[in-house]
Amino acid sequence: MARVVVDVMLKPEILDPQGQAVANALPRLDVTDVTSVRIGRRIELEFSGDADLDRVREIADKLLANPVIEDFTIHAGEQVKA
Template sequence: MARVVVDVMPKQEILDPQGQAVANALPRLGFDGVTSVRQGKRFELEVDDSVDDAALAKIAETLLANTVIEDWTVRRVES
């Protein structure tokens, strides 16, 4: 059994309205000094040892990320 984290973030060239909204809200709430916010998704998966890196990449690419507008990374973490 392994623990896997998949991070999915909007590509740099893609507008990120959610992140923009957070960035705009911060000064209004009294937090200065944050110059950029980007919002993405984080998935935590528990997988059997039979699931190899190729399968994980396929899962991230086809199901968790929209590769037209998002980049993804997969990494195994110690559980």
């Protein structure tokens, strides 16, 4: 079994109101040295065999991310004991 992680984040130029809300709440926890909060999605895919990364790229592009406003990165390699 192989695990592939796809991280999907809003492109830097796209406003992130969810992250902004968290940033605005931080002073309530006395945290004042955080300059930016961005919130995205982390998707963990588990494959029964080896993962085909070209396939993962297609899945991310068509199903997991909206390429107009989001970027994704793929992390492979974590071997999972069955």
